[in-house]
Amino acid sequence: MNNKIVIMEEKEVDLKDYIRLILKRKWLIFGAFLLGVIIAGGLTFYFTLNEIKTYEANIWLEIGKIDKNILIESPEQLIEKIQEGIYGEFSYNVIVLNPTKTNLIQIKIEAIKPEEAQSVLEEISGKILAEHKERINVKKDFLRDGIIGPLDSFSNIQFTKIVKTPVISEKQTNKRPILNIIIGGLSGLFLGIFLVFLIEWWQAPRRDIY
Structure with a gap:
């Protein structure tokens, strides 16, 4: 029982020593925290200021039908052809999406200039x-010519069409400046506490010598 009390007292003393040490060098910790905030804020501002803007253009196509329930080609086939460069090889990021169980295709283009994004999109579509x-x-x-089907099959034919005209918007980058500053501040805080204990450890032997 006495041993447990002694151990608890030692732990309490150690905790008080840690708190006392942190309070003793609180300005060092605060300085490291402030430095972390300034660096994180400065870097975020710098990269935001020097960021190359990119634009995204997108268009929606509805694949037509050559008969009542037969598409001109499946969305999967069309996506594969676009990705393989059948409709042109481009140095831009081309994204093709097909909502589940639909004959709709969304084509997205990312480019540095909005007119280039629209031009590539119009060329592909x-x-x-x-x-x-x-x-x-x-x-x-x-x-x-009467080679296939009756003439009333004409009514089942549907052309592929644009269901939503091209939309161009500036692509938003996820910089999260506030989160960056918080992370920078916490990093500085931990660094400051680490430095406090490092300095204390470094000076302890010298105090014992003198």
Whole structure:
């Protein structure tokens, strides 16, 4: 029982010593904290100021049908062709999305200049529309010649179309300045506490010598 009391008292003394040491060098800790905040804020401001702006353009296409329940081509096929560069090789980031269980395609382009983003988007969508129109015209010729299906199949044909015109917006970067400053401040705080104990450890042997 007495041993437990002694151990608890030693722990209390150690904790008081730590608190006393931190309070003794509180200005060092505060200085490190302030330095961390200033550095984090300065770097965030610098990178924000010198950031190269990027723009995003996107367009929505609805894949047409050559018959009542038959698409001109599946969304998966079209996405693969775009990604393989069938409609052009571009140095820009091209993203293609297909909402589940739909014949809709969203094409996104990221570029430094908004007019370049729109130009690439229009080029890709224009080639897709032209290709799909050509396929439909071939189907119509077959129908007229009576090679396939009755003439009333014309009513089942749907052209691929743009369902949402190109939209261009500046791409927002997720810098989170407040979070960066908080992280910088906490890093400075921990560094300050570390320095306090390091200095105390460094000076302790010298005090014993003298």
